[in-house]
Amino acid sequence: xxxxxxxxxxxxxxxxxxVICAESDARIEDVAHDFPxxxxxxxxxWLREVLPYFPPAVHCVVVDPGVGTDRxxxxxxxxxxxxxAPDNGVVLPVARELAGLAPGDPLDTAxxxxxxxxxxxxxxxxxxxxxxxxxPAAAAVHDAGVADADSLARLTSTxxxxxxxxxxxxxxxxxxxxxxxxxxxxxFGNAITNVPGDFLAGASAVTVDxxxxxxxxxxxxxxxxxxxxxxxxxxxxxxDVNQGRGDEAFGLAPGDxxxxxxC
Amino acid sequence: xxxxxxxxxxxxxxxxxxVICAESDARIEDVAHDFPxxxxxxxxxWLREVLPYFPPAVHCVVVDPGVGTDRxxxxxxxxxxxxxAPDNGVVLPVARELAGLAPGDPLDTAxxxxxxxxxxxxxxxxxxxxxxxxxPAAAAVHDAGVADADSLARLTSTxxxxxxxxxxxxxxxxxxxxxxxxxxxxxFGNAITNVPGDFLAGASAVTVDxxxxxxxxxxxxxxxxxxxxxxxxxxxxxxDVNQGRGDEAFGLAPGDxxxxxxC
Amino acid sequence: xxxxxxxxxxxxxxxxxxVICAESDARIEDVAHDFPxxxxxxxxxWLREVLPYFPPAVHCVVVDPGVGTDRxxxxxxxxxxxxxAPDNGVVLPVARELAGLAPGDPLDTAxxxxxxxxxxxxxxxxxxxxxxxxxPAAAAVHDAGVADADSLARLTSTxxxxxxxxxxxxxxxxxxxxxxxxxxxxxFGNAITNVPGDFLAGASAVTVDxxxxxxxxxxxxxxxxxxxxxxxxxxxxxxDVNQGRGDEAFGLAPGDxxxxxxC
Numbered sequence: 149x150x151x152x153x154x155x156x157x158x159x160x161x162x163x164x165x166x167v168i169c170a171e172s173d174a175r176i177e178d179v180a181h182d183f184p185x186x187x188x189x190x191x192x193x194w195l196r197e198v199l200p201y202f203p204p205a206v207h208c209v210v211v212d213p214g215v216g217t218d219r220x221x222x223x224x225x226x227x228x229x230x231x232x233a234p235d236n237g238v239v240l241p242v243a244r245e246l247a248g249l250a251p252g253d254p255l256d257t258a259x260x261x262x263x264x265x266x267x268x269x270x271x272x273x274x275x276x277x278x279x280x281x282x283x284p285a286a287a288a289v290h291d292a293g294v295a296d297a298d299s300l301a302r303l304t305s306t307x308x309x310x311x312x313x314x315x316x317x318x319x320x321x322x323x324x325x326x327x328x329x330x331x332x333x334x335x336f337g338n339a340i341t342n343v344p345g346d347f348l349a350g351a352s353a354v355t356v357d358x359x360x361x362x363x364x365x366x367x368x369x370x371x372x373x374x375x376x377x378x379x380x381x382x383x384x385x386x387x388d389v390n391q392g393r394g395d396e397a398f399g400l401a402p403g404d405x406x407x408x409x410x411c
Numbered sequence: 412x413x414x415x416x417x418x419x420x421x422x423x424x425x426x427x428x429x430v431i432c433a434e435s436d437a438r439i440e441d442v443a444h445d446f447p448x449x450x451x452x453x454x455x456x457w458l459r460e461v462l463p464y465f466p467p468a469v470h471c472v473v474v475d476p477g478v479g480t481d482r483x484x485x486x487x488x489x490x491x492x493x494x495x496a497p498d499n500g501v502v503l504p505v506a507r508e509l510a511g512l513a514p515g516d517p518l519d520t521a522x523x524x525x526x527x528x529x530x531x532x533x534x535x536x537x538x539x540x541x542x543x544x545x546x547p548a549a550a551a552v553h554d555a556g557v558a559d560a561d562s563l564a565r566l567t568s569t570x571x572x573x574x575x576x577x578x579x580x581x582x583x584x585x586x587x588x589x590x591x592x593x594x595x596x597x598x599f600g601n602a603i604t605n606v607p608g609d610f611l612a613g614a615s616a617v618t619v620d621x622x623x624x625x626x627x628x629x630x631x632x633x634x635x636x637x638x639x640x641x642x643x644x645x646x647x648x649x650x651d652v653n654q655g656r657g658d659e660a661f662g663l664a665p666g667d668x669x670x671x672x673x674c
Numbered sequence: 675x676x677x678x679x680x681x682x683x684x685x686x687x688x689x690x691x692x693v694i695c696a697e698s699d700a701r702i703e704d705v706a707h708d709f710p711x712x713x714x715x716x717x718x719x720w721l722r723e724v725l726p727y728f729p730p731a732v733h734c735v736v737v738d739p740g741v742g743t744d745r746x747x748x749x750x751x752x753x754x755x756x757x758x759a760p761d762n763g764v765v766l767p768v769a770r771e772l773a774g775l776a777p778g779d780p781l782d783t784a785x786x787x788x789x790x791x792x793x794x795x796x797x798x799x800x801x802x803x804x805x806x807x808x809x810p811a812a813a814a815v816h817d818a819g820v821a822d823a824d825s826l827a828r829l830t831s832t833x834x835x836x837x838x839x840x841x842x843x844x845x846x847x848x849x850x851x852x853x854x855x856x857x858x859x860x861x862f863g864n865a866i867t868n869v870p871g872d873f874l875a876g877a878s879a880v881t882v883d884x885x886x887x888x889x890x891x892x893x894x895x896x897x898x899x900x901x902x903x904x905x906x907x908x909x910x911x912x913x914d915v916n917q918g919r920g921d922e923a924f925g926l927a928p929g930d931x932x933x934x935x936x937c
Contacts, residue, residue: 631739635739
């Protein structure tokens with residue numbers, strides 16, 4: 149199986165799909181092609197949340213503001229998974245998750261991790277490496293088998309510890325106060341923070357940037373249209389509205405600082 | 412085959428896809444993930460229009476404003492199809508359609524219908540049952556076989572007649588006059604009403620809320636940019652514009668009353 | 675394999691998917707369902723750019739402003755590919771590309787091209803031939819085999835040279851000056867012109883409608899937010915912004931004339 153994720157919108161991903169189908173019988177499953185454009189960190193967050201639910205697969209990820217520069221194209225093998233992506237950190241958080249590492253751990257401390265640089269000298273374009281570099285590499289890794297990726301002539305082994313890193317910011321928690329950041333806003337308008345969900349344990353309300361807000365186990369804990377704070381499916385604190393948009397109600401956007409206080 | 416339908420947008424459906432792929436070799440086909448958010452009736456309409464075209468399959472549907480409350484997760488078996496969904500009525504209209512029942516008929520009057528409640532006590536989250544309850548249930552029903560769904564320990568048989576219902580409103584037709592409602596607006600801007608298409612039989616024009624409008628067999632019956640009334644592919648009367656948006660031209664939105672008079 | 679492309683948005687393509695699945699075991703891959711609505715030329719451009727990357731397949735294309743009129747539904751066989759579409763020119767540019775013809779060449783000058791008209795008299799609707807005519811025809815051609823499409827009773831052979839044509843406009847190049855047109859704007863906001871990329875060969879800057887603009891090999895040749903002109907993955911000149919929208923910065927929309935001068 150090959151999964152595809154990008155910030156390409158449409159129809160560019162179908163050219164990648166065509167290239168893969170022309171080279172491989174791999175089943176293809178889309179993850180998303182509407183990641184916030186050029187936003188490596190947001191993509192890194194979503195990939196970490198979603199890819200671990202898949203069975204072992206080759207995950208082809210292209211959020212690549214540096215396409216055509218000298219940044220490398222890499223294949224990162226983590227156990228039975230392979231991540232094919234630009235070397236800009238976008239797959240590092242999910243790689244750590246798949247390897248059982250904590251967010252800050254160096255990637256080369258895991259036993260089952262290997263990294264390779266993809267030879268992209270013959271790329272037909274300098275603006276669409278999704279089609280010309282990453283899709284062919286994903287197909288090749290899939291067909292060789294993830295365990296035998298190092299048999300591919302176009303791959304050169306490299307040190308996993310040398311890859312460009314991306315770490316999601318961590319919230320600061322002091323007693324009853326958490327200062328965090330909005331990592332992403334999802335399509336429902338839920339403002340997903342980096343504050344760990346257990347900060348809410350036992351609380352029936354918190355202040356969000358000074359405004360008292362009920363804590364709910366689920367959206368319907370408050371009336372339709374009302375605000376709440378809950379623990380989302382990713383385990384982090386979210387600022388939500390039941391059947392509405394939390395980002396608008398709380399005035400929060402990705403990157404915004406958010407201060408929560410238990411009350 | 413498992414079909415997926417939701418109001419989730421992106422990328423949450425890919426977590427469901429991952430869960431299914433990890434548990435089953437089922438082919439997955441997307442129906443839509445952009446149903447109007449939290450709108451059980453709109454989703455119920457589209458599912459009734461689309462799912463009957465599929466071969467027998469497990470249809471996993473998550474439009475679920477009550478996620479995390481005590482509403483049940485259900486499996487509804489209709490012949491060789493299985494519908495996996497929250498017990499909020501969203502799959503009742505399509506279930507009737509698949510069972511050959513009329514819109515008002517009690518579901519338990521069909522011979523080949525069975526209903527089950529899914530045990531969701533171990534759900535990992537209380538806000539993403541698509542991933543944690545419905546996707547695993549769909550995979551399990553698929554792999555057990557729709558006919559053998561009752562062999563699954565996590566399913567408990569229940570009375571199909573006890574499920575939460577959802578019926579689409581019916582138009583009132585008196586002679587040359589129909590008073591109906593806009594059920595949904597499609598992506599083209601066509602305002603799809605609940606007035607049966609045969610109301611237009613033999614008419615060359617009708618008034619729509621008082622404005623005379625030509626009746627056409629197809630969009631091109633009028634000039635580009637002009638309004639018309641036609642019978643859509645679902646068999647209902649639509650208020651359309653040839654190569655334009657009917658909702659804007661007629662000033663119609665879902666839920667609006669619309670009065671048609673033959674003239 | 676059957677590919678699907680349309681301007682349908684959602685959820686209409688899933689009815690086509692259902693019809694195909696009910697009739698065939700073909701693998702289905704989406705190309706795009708958000709082509710600019712009713713825009714045959716834009717779809718023709720994208721299909722020419724994307725479909726050639728696929729292995730031999732049946733490509734079902736529905737951008738069909740004339741649905742329900744007497745325009746024909748056609749099957750166009752080009753080598754091992756089959757294009758199933760309305761007879762409005764939408765697949766002619768990609769057919770020429772697949773047949774190895776130049777943009778202006780008559781289609782019947784290629785050796786491996788055959789055309790058929792689909793019998794659509796029994797179509798259940800006059801507004802959704804994607805579901806009622808094109809999807810069944812694609813499934814039938816797939817299952818019969820592209821080489822044996824002429825064995826299908828519902829297909830009648832016709833002259834490929836008689837099909838409605840669509841040619842993308844060509845730029846006029848005189849010395850250091852090119853007068854072209856914006857063909858499409860992609861989801862990144864890149865304004866893709868019809869000026870061949872080799873017009874930029876050796877140039878470090880051009881004027882775009884009088885404004886001096888650097889030529890870059892790739893987006894990152896200029897600072898984030900700055901304008902550049904580059905050769906896109908399709909081989910044409912694009913007006914872009916690094917990590918921004920070229921259409922907005924240059925004030926360009928599809929159909930606009932654009933004048934480039936080397937400087």
